[in-house]
Amino acid sequence: VEEGMSCPMEIEKGLNDKNENEEHAKECDSGDVDSCTLAFPSISTADFQFDLDRASDIIVDTAADFLQKFDNITYIRLVLVDLSEKSRILSLVKEKASKKSIDCSRFFTFVGDITQLHTKGGLRCSVIANAANWRLKPGGGGVNAAIFSAAGESLHHATKKCADALRPGTSVVVPLPSISPLHQREGVTHVIHVLGPNMNPMRPDYLKNDYIKGSKILHEAYNSLFENFASIVR
Ligand code: AR6
Structure with a gap:
């Protein structure tokens, strides 16, 4: 994959998500770049009800800054994942990333279940992010429930060894034991x-529509996620 290649044409080409998925999946399976791909969900935009337009700006900005900072490591890739082709956050991010001419071989969107990216989507990602709760408890709903359920008990134990709580805007790396089905089946080695x-309002640390604070925390959350990903790759 060529460095600096930008893809403003991704949308103009009119590729549907399935074709885009297939293209990226093909690239991913072709080399050892696999070990340096982070798949992440859109943090806070479902159960935590963060505004999608603001969130998409923050995702694109923090991803662009991160890739620029590591522009010498061309095999690091960031993939924003959501379940549906109709995902609004994926469309917004795709559109904004394209306007900013971000290299689409290093940052792209993907439709699929983050716990089945390899087996169902053909995309290998050794690191996946979870939109967690502050207690780092399994269950609840959304992507947190999906990841803890797919990874089995061993993720729960491994998580407890690393931390017992998180502050908003922070993240923690958990090495996924090799006995975990998510490790064995999907090749995931770390969950962040x-x-x-x-x-x-129904969840802890409710920000009462304070988007000055909220945006700052979402920025910090993505910066923390990407820095932690870099620390695994290095
Ligand atoms: N694969 C990919 N993306 C998913 C999946 C999946 N299996 N499931 C959901 N998404 P959310 P939050 C997308 O609500 O807003 C939890 O209960 C979803 O479409 O999971 O940060 C925790 O315990 C959305 O785009 O996270 C917390 O209490 C994104 O993942 C709370 O919800 C995030 O949605 C966190 O809320």
Whole structure:
């Protein structure tokens, strides 16, 4: 993959997500770049009700800064994942990344279940991020429930060894034991739990629509996630 290649044409080409998925999956399976791909969900934008337009700006900005900082390591890749082709956060991020001419071989979106990227999507990602809760508890809902359930008990134990709580805007790396089905089946070696800002009155640390604070915390959350990913890769 050529360094500096940018893809403003991704949208103009009119590729649907399936074709884009297939293209990226093909590239991914072709070499050892696999070990340096981080797949992450959009933090805080479902259960935590963070505004999608603001979140997409923050995702694109923090990803662009991160890739620029590591522009000598061309095989590091960031992949934003969501379940549906109709995902609004994926469309917004795709559009904004394209406007900023971010290299689409190093940052792209992918439709699929983050716990089945390899077996169902053909995309190998050794590191995946989780939109966690502050207690780092399994269950709840959303991507947290999916990851803890797919990874089995060993993720729960491994997580407890690393931390017992998270502050909003921070993340923690958990090496995934090789006995975990997620490790064996999907090739995931690390899970990074991230706690984003919460705009849902029914959840802890509710920010009461304070988007100055909320945006700052979401920035910090992605910076923390990407820095932790870099620390694994290095
Ligand atoms: N694969 C890929 N993306 C997913 C999956 C999946 N299996 N499941 C959900 N998403 P959310 P939050 C997307 O609600 O807003 C939890 O209960 C989803 O479409 O999981 O940060 C925790 O315990 C959305 O784009 O996380 C916390 O209490 C994104 O993942 C709280 O919810 C994040 O949605 C965190 O809320």
